[in-house]
Amino acid sequence: MQNKSVTFWLFLTPVLLSLSLVVIVPLLLGVFYSFTNWDGLTFTQFVGFENYIQIFQNDSFINALWFTTKFTIACVILLNITGLGLALLVTRNLKSKNFLRTVFFMPNLIGGLILGFIWQFIFINVFDFVGRMLGQEWLLGWLSNETTGFWGLVILMVWQMAGYIMIIYIAYLESVPQELVEASEIDGATSFQKLRYVIFPLVRPAFTVSMFLTLSNSFKIYDQNLSLTNGGPYDSTQMLAMDIVRTAFESNQMALGEAKAVIFFLIVAAIALTQVYYNKKREVEV
């Protein structure tokens, strides 16, 4: 098919049209509006970097950025440990391995919104009940302060996404040649040595993939944040995505919200481009 052929363009029209109207035009318009006093309908003047300056004069974005960063770090570490642990478990010769895979992966298919509501019930009602029954004070009052809100969100995220990360590690673990593992056994390697010197080097690409996947998923989270803590108490557990939604659609500060959205885009794009760079480097090494 040639560039000038009508068919070539006919085949591309639907997706080009929708991508432009839904992603590209809004992105460019958004960057433009972030330098104006746009109110969602019209704008009357350019304000330069005023919206961006305002972001950093107000605590909400900075707090959200800090909270999101802490959350992301905790999730990346815990998700990879849990995901790899589960993968190592279910790639052993267990009778229940298919059942276990099914169970661990299941939360992934259900939306974060619904799962957040379920866990809200667990943290508030079940934790409280068990805490009273066993006299464990640390189980009381979950989600009522920033610390328990934070760990509540981390627990929800790890429970939901660990099965996904497990599946990725499994794909790489199962491609490890069995002869290599057996050879190391014959040479007298302990289980730990086998993991450290034979299996880990071979599944290294899986680390990169899951690292970035957990990183960008945790950073962009919204649904779980909304349904589990709704940002509370007093906005202390409000993350970036939620801060943008609220600034734009609840406080109706469209231009300010858009400036926040642009900064959000720059951070996410930086994460993604780092990943692309690592993947390219990896391909060269292989």
Place this chain on the structure above:
Amino acid sequence: MKKKKGLIILEVIGLLLALLWLAPFYLMIVNAFKTKKGIFSDVIGLPEEATFENFKEAFVDLNFMNSLFNSLLITIISVLIIIFFSAMAAYALQRNSSKLSKTLLLVFVAAMLIPFQSVMIPLISIFGNVEMLNRAGLIFMYLGFGCSLSIFLYHGSLAGISKSLDEAAIIDGANRLQIFWHIIFPILKPISITVAILNVIWIWNDYLLPSLVLSGENETIPLRMFYFFGQYTKQWHLALAGLTLAIIPIIIFYFISQKHIIKGVVEGAVK
């Protein structure tokens, strides 16, 4: 002997972990069968007297048949459109080796990096201006957001389909659309299943975009969930029954197509 013992221990650990993973679902379901008082007096155990009343009431509160219909309609039509148009576009791009074609593919891949929150404010404003904040507008938006990854996956698969197939068909007098529809698209079935699964999981569960686009009678299941969580006093017995109802369709989907789902998720993540 030692090895066998180790495996049994691992088996026990695995089953305990599975119980931990299933506990939230257990707690949701058992409490959905209890009365408000029943939840208060014992949140862990099985209900003393199981009641279906919560489900009946939640079914009405969720406007369940209506929101189920909306969710199904939007998901199925969006996914079919994404599959058809993405495969077509990927075919055009893959069978054209010019610089332009490579640049266009790069644009689609780059668009995957753009987070939804960075485009949503102008997007809603634009579609609001042309009165397209409705189900049709939403489906069009899903094509825009979903086509990039789908084109990327199709493009990879098409590289493995020989061009001699196209050429033979051209000699026989077929046009490009016929070749695509009768020859190429059927061969792409495995990757179409992957594309379908990734998009179904995403669109079915999506909350933020439809919450900005739909209202009233057009609401999908996730949007209706707020019926139970908007009020000041939570009616947990009803909310849990509602959540249980909301999960049933996707669990059925999981058990029917589990193998495809796991394969699809791996392909979507690793690429």
